[in-house]
Amino acid sequence: MSTVIEQTVEARLVAAAPRMHSVAATLHYDRRDPFAVRMTFPAPATLEGVEVCWTFARDLLTAGLHEPEGHGDVRVRPYGYGRTVLEFHAPEGTAVVHVHSAEIRRFLQATSELVAVGLEHLQLDLDHDLAELMRDAY
Template identity: 70%
Template sequence: MSTVIEHAVQARLVASAPQTESVAATLRYDRDDPFAVSMAFPPKATLEGNEVSWAFSRELLTAGIDEPAGVGDVRVRPYGYDRTVMEFHAPEGVAMVHVRTSELRRFLRLSQVLVPTGREHLYLDLDHDLAELMRDAC
């Protein structure tokens, strides 16, 4: 069984101008980093023309589907029928995207198969992580 889930979604970029654009984005969950998910945007969706990936907690994504969540760089909240707004805050500005809530729920269900909520600690390799920290310190 694979330890990584990648799930393609259509994200609608929201801008101050009346025009909106859809881009393909990728949600990713890796059992080796059980508390986190990431969302990657292709180069054409970014100011610099490079792929950009944001990492945030799976718990934030889960909570934000039903009620506003997040106070930092990533914020998630429901928006109308079957839409979730994701805001990504950076020094350059704020990117806001709409994603189908049903797609986010599907992704979260797949992640639950790999690592059920509340069991994340069982998938951490703390001995390996500590050894890496100590190796770098010497």
């Protein structure tokens, strides 16, 4: 069984101009980091011209489907019928994207089949992680 789920989603970038550009962003989940989700944007969609990846809590994405969530660099909220807004805040500015809620739900369903919500802690090997930290400390 795979330990990773990747799903491409259509992300509509909200810009100052009236039109919105769509890009193929990738949602990524790895059971080895069971609390986290990554969203990667391709180089052409970024100001720097390099691929950009944001990491945030799976719970944040789940909760943001139903009501505004997040107070830090990543915020998620429902928007109208069938869309979810993700805001990514950085010192350089804020990126706002719209994603079809159904795509997010499909991704979250796949992640919960891989690692059930509430059982993420069973995927962690804290003894191994602590040993790795201590090894690097010497």
